[in-house]
Amino acid sequence: MDLASLLGLVIAFVLCIFGITFKDGGFDFSVISSFLDVPSALITFGGAFSATLVMNSFKTFTGGLKSFTMIFKAAQLNPAEIIQKIIDLSNVARKEGLLSLEEAASDINDDFLKKGIMLIVDGTDPELVHAIMETELDCIGARHKEKIKFWQDLGAMGPAWGMIGTLIGLVNMLNNMEDASSIGPAMAVALLTTMYGSMLSNWICTPTSTKLAFYDGQEQTVKTIMIEGLLSIQAGENPRVIEEKLKSFLAPSERPAGEAAEGGEQ
Numbered sequence: 001m002d003l004a005s006l007l008g009l010v011i012a013f014v015l016c017i018f019g020i021t022f023k024d025g026g027f028d029f030s031v032i033s034s035f036l037d038v039p040s041a042l043i044t045f046g047g048a049f050s051a052t053l054v055m056n057s058f059k060t061f062t063g064g065l066k067s068f069t070m071i072f073k074a075a076q077l078n079p080a081e082i083i084q085k086i087i088d089l090s091n092v093a094r095k096e097g098l099l100s101l102e103e104a105a106s107d108i109n110d111d112f113l114k115k116g117i118m119l120i121v122d123g124t125d126p127e128l129v130h131a132i133m134e135t136e137l138d139c140i141g142a143r144h145k146e147k148i149k150f151w152q153d154l155g156a157m158g159p160a161w162g163m164i165g166t167l168i169g170l171v172n173m174l175n176n177m178e179d180a181s182s183i184g185p186a187m188a189v190a191l192l193t194t195m196y197g198s199m200l201s202n203w204i205c206t207p208t209s210t211k212l213a214f215y216d217g218q219e220q221t222v223k224t225i226m227i228e229g230l231l232s233i234q235a236g237e238n239p240r241v242i243e244e245k246l247k248s249f250l251a252p253s254e255r256p257a258g259e260a261a262e263g264g265e266q
Contacts, residue, residue: 005071005211012203037192040165044196047161052154064150068204071211077222080254082113083246086229089117090239098234112136112223116230126234133227137220144216148209155205162197166190225249 020035021027053061085108092104098120105117115136119129169190176182225246232242247255 002072002074005207008207009203016199016203034188035192035195037189040169040189040192041196043165043168044158044162044193045200047164048154048157048197048200051157051161052150055153056150060146060150064147064154067147067150067212068208070147070215071208075215075218077219079222079225079250082110082222082225083229083243083250085113086226086233086246087239087243090229090233090237090242093233094236094239101233110226112140113226113230116226120230120234126231129234130227130231133223133230137223137227140223141216141220144212144219148212148216151205151209151212155201155209158197158200158205159194160197162194162200165193165197169193221249 017032021029021031023031052064056064089101089104092100101117102121105114105121108114108117112133116129116133119132124132169186173183173186173190176186228249229242229246232245237245
């Protein structure tokens with residue numbers, strides 16, 4: 001569980017409730033009902049989701065919605081552990097030959113890394129191995145970007161449909177100017193759609209798309225490390241050289257103790 005995502009969403013919601021209910025040194029939870037309006041919610045959320053559906057196929061739309069749960073999953077790819085695994089594989093290959101990697105691959109859970117190992121064991125040309133692995137990496141990135149774009153599109157539609165709802169509310173209000181007592185409440189309801197749209201965008205959509213992009217960047221880095229490591233193993237490079245090459249992907253603070261002090265970067 002990624003606590004950062006959960007805490008961020010909960011704290012943002014609590015702060016909104018605090019701002020709505022706190023008054024004169026106390027809390028008045030009865031005012032929450034003033035911020036709830038079904039027509040405003042239908043216009044804003046219904047319009048935003050419907051417009052986003054138009055932009056995507058139904059399969060992409062449902063897949064985008066399901067991807068929301070991914071922000072609560074802690075990243076399982078550890079670059080330092082992957083590098084160490086590749087170094088172990090390089091030692092095996094150096095001592096026992098490339099064919100021995102097939103047995104070592106049985107203990108690997110990552111399908112991407114296992115696929116690369118099997119290509120090497122099968123004697124595939126290094127350039128072809130690189131091309132195949134890069135193509136798969138590009139396809140993984142494309143699938144991730146599809147989910148990221150879904151939330152970016154939904155985040156853009158939220159405020160837009162909130163403004164549409166506000167304009168509808170203002171038109172209705174102006175058509176009933178004879179009753180002065182209704183102008184204030186009608187104006188408040190009209191503005192609720194703008195608030196709903198802003199919350200949809202800035203509380204849910206933008207944080208979700210940014211977190212998914214962050215996870216994508218992490219996975220792209222780890223899989224690039226895998227590709228570089230596997231090609232180095234296939235080329236018969238010294239495990240120590242491979243280790244130094246792959247550690248360049250890590251920030252100094254993430255490298256083994258002693259190396260962080262050598263560079264000024266954290």
